[in-house]
Amino acid sequence: MTQNDTFPRQYARTQRLSLGEPRSFTLSPCSQRLVFARAASGSDSVNMLWVLNTQTGEEKVVFNPQAVLDNTGDITAEELRRRERARESASGVVSYSCDAAVEHAVTIINGQLFLVDLLNGQSTALNIEPGVFDARLNAPGTHVAYIRNGALCVADISQGTDNTHEKVLASDPAPHISWGMADFIAAEEMDRQRGYWWSPHGEHLAVCRVDESPIDTWFIADPAHPEKPATEHRYPAAGTANAKVTLHIVQRESAASIAVSLPSDDEYLNSVAWSAAGLIVQLQSRDQKSVAVFSVDATTGNAEEIFADADDAWVELVSGVPALSTTGKLVTTVDREGARRLQVDGVLVTPAHLQVRAVLHVGDTIVFQANHIDSPWTIDVWRCDIATLSLTCFSSEFPTPHSVSGIATDNAFLLRVSHMTAPRAEFSISTGHSVHSHAEEMLVAPNVAFHTVGNSNIPVAIVTPRDNGTHKLPVLFDPYGGPHAQRVVGSLLAYATSQWFADQGFVVVIADGRGTPGKGSAYERSVLHDLAEPVLVDQVEVAQALAQLEPRADTSRVAIRGWSFGGYLAALAVLRRPDIFHCAVAGAPVTDWRLYDTHYTERYLGNPAVDAHPYESTSLINDAHLLERPLLLIHGLADDNVVAAHTLQLSSALLAAGKDHEVLPLSGVTHMTPQEVVAENLLLHQLSFIQRSLPTAP
Known part of the structure; x- marks a missing residue:
């Protein structure tokens, strides 16, 4: 942390406060070793590979990429694409693979493959040409497979790293x-x-x-x-x-x-x-x-x-399933009686009030993530004993609300715990020890209140300044608001950016309306054939309830900001409900769902070649003539997920309709914005736009 840090600068410099947090965990079958990646500090983007003794809690570095970076090549194009898909912005050890005993690991640094002995900490560059990615050891640790130029290759390392020979298996x-x-x-x-x-x-x-x-x-x-x-x-x-x-x-x-x-x-x-x-x-x-x-x-x-x-x-x-237990039982999830439920060989295991989010381990036991449907902001880790089908919650001891994830074997586990009283995530091992986080603590102190709104009990978090003032404040909606992303969660860190906006003099509102995960099957499926109206209606309902929820909220001055689906929602809000929302910042928005990918879009809107109506009714471009309020469009020109054509085509339609608007193109930026100068100034630019665009206080 530097002396002149501001939150936008810190948030950018630390890659959203993620640097220095331990990640990518692997537990050995004997449960005595925990392997993970972590940088040396909260401002260092280069991850090292570490091993922790779960019996003593002792940590040691077994591979430091800084020592070999000068002797490696360039990151392959395939690896860059993989990192974009995974939203990976760190460097160094961003992935690794272990043998079955978790005694050796392989990792790739700038296309060069390294073998690491996890017991003695020695590492060696394999004697093969650089330019590979996605390396994986086989279970005995005798061979490593990897990709080179679209071909699957394998190298025999059983006779030592100097005698490796590359064999092309499939091309x-x-x-x-x-x-x-x-x-x-x-x-x-x-x-x-x-x-x-x-x-x-x-x-x-x-x-x-x-x-x-x-x-x-x-x-x-x-x-x-x-x-x-x-x-x-x-x-x-x-x-x-x-x-x-x-x-x-x-x-x-x-x-x-x-x-x-x-x-x-x-x-x-x-x-x-x-x-x-x-x-x-x-x-x-x-x-x-x-x-x-x-x-x-x-x-x-x-x-x-x-x-x-x-x-x-x-x-x-659902991540982690289908899978086979040690005895060959099939573990799946199914939506039944209004909830996503765990199933073992056709037998429902979890009750209808639990929503299964992910399966973390399948062996003699099943370890999974789930939340109660009536409190989706508290996410727990559970274990199911396959022999008895009994359930045990691992995380009930932590302060609620909380958000818990982790990894597990049949006899050990590690939990990543976030809650509303800890400024950063904590990492707890079943042996009683913990993994230290080097992440910086945020330069804001979130002040969050949870609510539910309306007949569908929309989860809402309201973030306010800590000044204990009573004067009216403008409102900033800060949602994602769409499928597969939950913003109202029991994690203090999740509200860092929202708190910074609140500290600039806003009541910040985050609402997880219909279509967002955690509240059961019907809630998620409310957006079938329509990604616009149900999503927007719920944000409007929350806005209309604000006077009862937060007396400082001035609903005559309401802004909305968002990125990706949140950007779509922000633009949709000012186009269709200018009576409620008075300006919008739309980052990387989908503006015509025909320009987005098959699997995501057709899940909700169907195939446009069969029925184009859901695409016409949800298009922002078709609504361009409705714009009455200030709108800022932001888009990375290198985005290969939501391509820049979305913003450019909407801008063209707005211009053709004679509607003033602003466009901020980001050269060389993809769907994520890891560049420090971009990330810092994006926050400042959004604040400036919102402050000058909202109506003057009465």
Whole structure:
């Protein structure tokens, strides 16, 4: 922390207060070692690899990338794309892979592959050419697989790192075909960041072959550097073709390959899980109303359906499932009786008042994340004993509300705990020790009150200055407001930016309206066929209830800001309800859902080639003529997720309609804004725009 720090500067410098926080945890099967990545300080972006003795609490660095950075090459283009999909802005050890015993790990620094001995802390650069990414050790630790130029390769390290020899296991000379990589939709929308999986014994691999040739090519240019060619980007926009993804079993030694005989009428390969209990694969239909799980014979490639689920709206994908228990029981989640519930071999395990959010471990036990539907801001970690199907909450001892996640084995766990009395996350190990965070403490002190509003009990957090004043203040709505993102949570850190705005003289309001997660199936599915009206109606309902919730709120001066879906909501608010919202900052907004990707958009709005009405009724471009209030549009010109065409096309429509507005283009910036100078000044620019755009106080 520097002497002249302000919160915007600190927030930018620390990459949203994330630097120095331990992450990417792995517990050894013996539960005596915890491996993790962490930077040396809260302003250092270079993660080192650490090992903690869970019995003593002693931590030690086993790999410091700073010592080898000068001897490595450049980060590969594939790795840069993976980091963008994962919203990864740190450096150094951003990912690693361990053997089954968690005695060795591999990691990649700027394309160079390193082997780390987790017991003695020695590391060695493998004797292969740089330019690889996504390296993974097999279970015995004898071989490492990785991707080079779209090909899956393997190196034998059993005889030492000096004698490694690279073998290409799967490749294709045809353009736009890759092996072992996750396609754009899998990585961006399905939480599948990988495209290959080792067998439990390390002799075979299940490998995705991805053919992107059916996908339309878009071009992402950098107008600030006209001397640079535009980047080709295969983008599957709603209603257009997806990549063709097939699964193959590849033999490590011979490179012999057999195709897995999966049905061709299911569009999406959601997940693959290969454990000692077997190999299973989940597929999903193009309309996302059905999924099927298949058991695969790795010797023949034959696949047998062992589970299917369907829903009139869509089947939600949940991280960590499907999976097989140690004894081969199938663990899944299903939406039943209004909640997302855990299921073991067809038997419902969790009650209808719990909403399962993610599955963290499946073995002899199941460890999962869930919240009570009537209090979605408190998220707990639970364990299910598969033998008895009994449930135990790991995190009930922490102050409520709280947000808890973590990792686990059958006999140990680590919890990441955030709550409303701690300025940063805490990390608790089941042995009684903790992992230290080097993250900086925020230069604001959030002052948050929780409420529910209306018949649907919309979760609301109201953030106010700590001055104990009684005079009226303008209001700033600060939502995301859409699917898969919850803003009203039991974590003090989640309100850091909102508190900074409050300290500038605002009542800040965050509302998780219909479509956001945590409040059950019907609440999430309220946005089916309409991502605009239900979402906006709930924000309006909260605005109209503010007088009873916070007496300082001056509802004659209401601004709204947001990014991504929140940017869409902010622009939608001033276009359709200028009587409620008096100015808006819309960052990276979707303005025409036809320009967004297949899997996300078609889940809610359907296929525009079949029915275009949901797309017409939710388009901001069609509403451009309605603008009456100040609107600031912000967009990264290098964004390959919500491309800059969204903002540019809306701006063109506003100009054609004679509507004044402002556009802030961000050269070289993607969908995330990790650049320090950009992140700091974006906050300041938004504040300035809102202050000069709101009506004068009466």
